[in-house]
Amino acid sequence: MTQRASDVTVSPPRRRSKYTVAPLVLIAANVVLFALFFMWPAVIGLVYSFTNYTGVGAFQFVGLDNYSKLFGDSTFYDATTRTLLYTVLFVPLNFVFSLLIANVLVSKHAKGVSVARIFFFIPWLLSPIVVGVLWRWLFGENFGLVNYLIEKAGGSAVPWQSNADLSLLVVVVAASWAWTGFSMLLFIAAIKNVPTSYYEAAALDGAGPWRQFISITLPSIAPTSFIVILLNTIHAMKEYPLFASLNNGGPGTTNNLLVQYIYQTGFKSGQIGYASAASFVLMLILMAVAIIQLIVNRRVENR
Numbered sequence: 001m002t003q004r005a006s007d008v009t010v011s012p013p014r015r016r017s018k019y020t021v022a023p024l025v026l027i028a029a030n031v032v033l034f035a036l037f038f039m040w041p042a043v044i045g046l047v048y049s050f051t052n053y054t055g056v057g058a059f060q061f062v063g064l065d066n067y068s069k070l071f072g073d074s075t076f077y078d079a080t081t082r083t084l085l086y087t088v089l090f091v092p093l094n095f096v097f098s099l100l101i102a103n104v105l106v107s108k109h110a111k112g113v114s115v116a117r118i119f120f121f122i123p124w125l126l127s128p129i130v131v132g133v134l135w136r137w138l139f140g141e142n143f144g145l146v147n148y149l150i151e152k153a154g155g156s157a158v159p160w161q162s163n164a165d166l167s168l169l170v171v172v173v174a175a176s177w178a179w180t181g182f183s184m185l186l187f188i189a190a191i192k193n194v195p196t197s198y199y200e201a202a203a204l205d206g207a208g209p210w211r212q213f214i215s216i217t218l219p220s221i222a223p224t225s226f227i228v229i230l231l232n233t234i235h236a237m238k239e240y241p242l243f244a245s246l247n248n249g250g251p252g253t254t255n256n257l258l259v260q261y262i263y264q265t266g267f268k269s270g271q272i273g274y275a276s277a278a279s280f281v282l283m284l285i286l287m288a289v290a291i292i293q294l295i296v297n298r299r300v301e302n303r
Contacts, residue, residue, distance in 0.1 A: 045276045045279055045280065046276070046280060048272055048273050048276040049066055049067070049273060049276035049277040049279070049280050050062065050063060050064070050066065050273070051273045052065075052273050053272045053273040053276075054270045054271065054272060054273075055266075055267075055270050055272045059273065062273070066273055066274045066276075066277035067277050067281075069274065070274070070277050070278055070281065075253075075256075075261065076261060076278060078253075078256070079256050079257055079258045079260070079261035080258055080285075082168070082254070082255055082256065082257055083236075083237060083239075083257045083258045085168070086168060086171070086172060086236055086239065086255075086257060087233055087236040087237055089168075089169075089172045090172050090175050090176060090232065090236045091229060091232045091233055091236060093172060093173070093176045094175070094176040094179050094180060094183055094228075094232055095183065095225070095228060095229065095232070097176055097180045097183075098179075098180045098181075098182075098183030098184040098186075098187055098228070099183075099187050099225075101116075101120055101180065101184050102183075102184045102185075102187035102188045102191060103187070103191065103213065103217070105117060105184075105188060106188055106191045106192060117184075117185075117188075120180055120181045120184055121181035121182075121184070121185065122181070123177055123178045123180070123181055124178060124179060124180075124181035124182045125181075126178065127241075128178070128241035128242040128245065129241055129244075129245045130245075131174055131175075131177075131178045131242060131245075131246075132174070132241065132242050132243075132244070132245025132246035133245055133246075135170060135171075135173075135174040135246055136245070136246050136247070139160040139161070139170045140160070140161065141157060141158075141159060141160055141161045141162060142157075144160065146158070146160070147160070161247055161250065161251065162251050163251070164251055164254040164255060167247050167250060167251060167254070167255055168255050170246065170247070171242060171243055171246055171247065171255070174242060174246060175236070175239065175242055178242070179232065179235070183228045183232070186224050186227065186228055187221065187224060187228070189224070190220070190221040190223075190224035191217060191220075191221060193220075194216065194217060194220040194221070198216045198220070199212055199216060202215065202216060222297075222300060222301070223297075223301075226293065226297040226300075229293065230290060230293050233289055233293070234286055234289070234290070237258070237282070237285065237286055237289070238259055238282075238286075239257060239259065240257065240259040240260055240263065243255060243256075243257060243260060244260070258278070258282050259282070261278065262275045262278045262279055262282070263275075265278065
């Protein structure tokens with residue numbers, strides 16, 4: 001029995017919704033930008049790390065020579081050690097400062113909260129170059145405001161720039177000052193999301209402010225704390241402009257960090273291939289740090 005043509009219903013062609021096309025277009029644009037400005041330079045850098053490229057002319061493949069030379073370079077180890085020391089000092093200091101300020105600003109007894117937020121957030125808006133110049137005026141040995149005040153009070157000038165440890169400490173404090181505003185905003189948002197009923201129940205049980213902070217606030221903002229530590233660690237491992245503007249990695253090359261070492265090797269000494277190898281070692285270190293922090297955070301969340 002044949003089916004009549006009038007009984008066959010033909011569904012109209014489906015029209016692609018704009019709500020389906022728009023996300024695809026936006027994702028495609030991001031994929032293109034990611035490939036153009038991240039993947040392509042990364043691939044080129046990886047290729048250069050196996051060559052003797054100097055930035056001009058042709059190059060030859062040298063295999064793993066750059067990496068073997070790098071692991072025998074004492075200057076590279078010094079820069080790596082100083083980078084790790086700077087990170088170990090900067091991350092906890094910034095964490096404590098920003099969490100302390102955020103905890104005070106969300107208190108119901110705090111006054112002038114809006115003005116205080118702007119005051120602490122402004123340094124984060126400044127360029128690292130400007131921050132470095134400002135702190136250089138403060139801690140310059142011969143013209144700095146701090147030494148001027150110390151001498152006026154009858155003391156002796158402190159070698160803020162010529163002493164390697166003090167010079168690094170000044171950069172750590174300056175970086176913490178500049179980054180406190182960003183971390184503070186993340187902590188304020190996290191603390192405000194903690195249910196007030198937790199604190200009310202704890203207060204009824206007789207828990208004081210410190211016990212409430214340890215037992216309620218810190219566990220509740222653990223995911224935000226993880227993000228703050230991760231972002232600050234990655235930022236510290238890649239720090240360069242603040243050192244360049246404040247003390248240029250001095251005295252001498254004592255406080256040269258890894259990025260500064262890569263810049264000087266690649267662009268001042270013309271060893272692009274060798275500097276590319278150092279860049280990939282830095283990337284591997286950052287990936288290892290991120291993976292370790294992810295594993296630790298996952299274990300903490302699963303408890």
